[in-house]
Amino acid sequence: MPQLNPAPWFATLVFSWFIFLVVIPPKILAHTYPNEPTTQSTEKPPTTPWAWPWH
Known part of the structure; x- marks a missing residue:
């Protein structure tokens, strides 16, 4: 198994x-x-109330 050999992986x-x-x-x-x-x-900034047109 190559993952058990630390030589190439340690350099990486x-x-x-x-x-x-x-x-x-x-x-x-x-x-x-x-x-x-x-x-x-x-x-x-000054705020104005929102006029709801459907009320």
């Missing part, structure tokens, strides 16, 4: 964790958003 495990820990995080952290969020005002 180490290489995949190397990719996850070294290559991918800088790519994710370098992502920039096209629209920066803006702060919203604390004032609430």
Whole structure:
């Protein structure tokens, strides 16, 4: 049974964790958003009651 031999699987495990820990995080952290969020005002807009036409 090949799954009992750890030699090829251990190398695959180490290489995949190397990719996850070294290559991918800088790519994710370098992502920039096209629209920066803006702060919203604390004032609430005036609300009007909803006129139900069928009553």
